Amino acid sequence: MERFDTVIIGAGAAGMFCAAQAGQRGNRVLLIDNGKKPGRKILMSGGGRCNFTNLYVEPAAYLSQNPHFCKSALARYTQWDFIDLVGKHGIAWHEKTLGQLFCDDSAQQIVDMLVAECEKGGVTLRLRSEVLSVTRDDEGYTLELNGMTVNAPNLVIASGGLSMPGLGATPFGYKIAEQFGLNVLPTRAGLVPFTLHKPLLEQLQVLSGVSVASVITAQDGTVFRENLLFTHRGLSGPAVLQISSFWQPGEFVSINLLPDIDLDAFLNEQRSAHPNQSLKNTLAMQLPKRLVECLQALGQIPELSLKQLNVRDQQQLVETLTEWRVQPNGTEGYRTAEVTLGGVDTNELSSRTMEARKAPGLYFIGEVMDVTGWLGGYNFQWAWSSAWACAQDLAPA
Ligand code: FAD
Structure with missing residues (x-):
């Protein structure tokens, strides 16, 4: 059995950013994805140029049964923080319309930036991985993967929503939430x-x-x-x-x-x-x-x-x-929807850390939870902000 401080399921926007931030804070992080490459939705986003944030991000641009939930994370890691990071990686961008910021060149640059940030944090990335089971005991969370068993005191679910099953979307996050007794709100296709x-x-x-x-x-x-x-x-x-x-x-x-x-x-x-x-x-x-x-x-x-x-x-x-x-x-349903509305009930989570109140060490970030932004870079900003908030709480063992 291999031990880590944190295992993160889903190498999408939220999972990669959280892994990088936690790794850079000294966590030994394992980042798992079921796909062949990380950040597949990022590559598809914004017509291949990734609308990575919006100049006018504000809580009112998010739908949730608990509209106050997103405020803390959005205020602590803002669009300006992400724009700053993009600038440090030399990625040129432009405002297209209504505050929507796109890469001048390609969405691949955002994925490359996140991979580089993960490498800086010493993150172990395991692709083509299936999680066969998750159990919890005094030692934390133990995951049976195809080919290995891993254990960590922290488990972060960043497996996204149900939109675009062709890009690896699964109901994994909702099932884990239910396994640990958390309420999951009904889901439906959004931005569709x-x-x-x-x-x-x-x-x-x-x-x-x-x-x-x-x-x-x-x-x-x-x-x-x-x-x-x-x-x-x-x-x-x-x-x-x-x-x-x-x-x-x-x-x-x-x-x-x-x-x-x-x-x-x-x-x-x-x-x-x-x-x-x-x-x-x-x-x-x-x-x-x-x-x-x-x-x-x-x-x-x-x-x-x-x-x-x-x-x-x-x-x-x-x-x-x-x-x-x-x-x-x-x-048109989940086949072409950009996002999934509903998901893990935010009343079950700390808005400061994204940790489940009923299951210490279990976190949910990004689209898997009941926070959905408007079209225009708001959903990626939620991925960055919720991931950052979570990473601040992931202390190395
Ligand atoms: P995701 O990015 O979906 O990542 C989840 C990851 O978990 C995936 O890599 C998936 O393969 C993996 N996974 C799922 N289940 C399992 C499992 N069982 N085991 C292992 N791994 C698993 N938002 C914007 O803000 N701007 C845009 O320009 C934009 N364009 C978009 C274009 C398209 C075509 C689509 C579909 C969405 C777009 N969005 C955009 C929305 C945005 O992509 C999502 O809100 C964002 O990716 C959510 O991040 P996430 O990390 O929570 O989930």
Whole structure:
């Protein structure tokens, strides 16, 4: 049996960062992953450039049944701390939009940085590892792995959520939480595209690839102003991914397809200047032509000139385009979701250290717990902040 101070399950964002920090604090750390290489989600993230944090990180950007839980860790290891680390490794970055920071070059740089930080901390990395069993006694946690048995007083679960099973996601963390008597909240896919019911899907399929600025509102009143993308399966783009985390099956979302103008005033101005102009061409000044043509084919935009458009029809049109009510059929699920909502109940954990109250030495960090950020670098920041908080508590034996 090999002994360590800390065993960490999951060499993703949280696990690698925690391993590096704990190792650099003198811990003998074993970091285990079921995959062939560490940081697989990081490599896929941000279109290959990793949106590693956000300039505007704040607790309000996180969903949790316990909204205060994330405050301490986010305040103790901030976006500025991670930006500083990225800078020390010479990684160039830029702000894309809404405070979202991406590598100029490649997400591989973030993985290389984390690997280098782990090496600096003397971390032992064991890939392609399965955890067959976990038991606890006076000596701490004993893990049967494929091919070896290890023991440590500290066990950190950083195995992430259920999204993207193709990238190694498993329910391991939830099972361990349950094994040690911790409550696990129901999980569901978040930051995920919507699918649509058949007639609407077929009608909108011609728009696949069209992107528009939008303001999207969930039934609970949550609002995001981002781009919406029509796809061959339904609706996607940042606006839809964001609102999907606030959507429950059966609910509607309301979409303003013209958030940057006062449509009523625009139509009135255009009517004064060009009364014979067609409504279709007028709207095509503000919306993609394909979208206007599709809505006209669906009977949502009347085939009239501006001077023929009466007040009632204009009101109806403004409502259609600025309060378009859509009832999604569902989401694409964990297969394409960026995150998993729910998970290990944070009421079971210390917000300062991430340690389970009922199981001393057992910690949960990153996405496995019930803390989920908005789209835009917030989820990686939670991985860094929760991992850092945990690492401060991992004293060498
Ligand atoms: P993960 O990074 O998922 O790591 C968990 C690790 O545990 C994995 O390596 C997995 O293989 C391993 N594991 C799981 N089960 C076991 C087991 N039984 N035994 C051993 N190992 C196991 N967030 C952002 O902030 N910015 C982005 O740009 C961004 N882009 C994303 C793009 C995609 C396509 C996806 C899917 C997610 C994206 N996210 C992004 C979300 C972000 O990747 C996650 O929130 C973050 O990776 C969570 O970190 P984690 O360490 O908790 O879990």
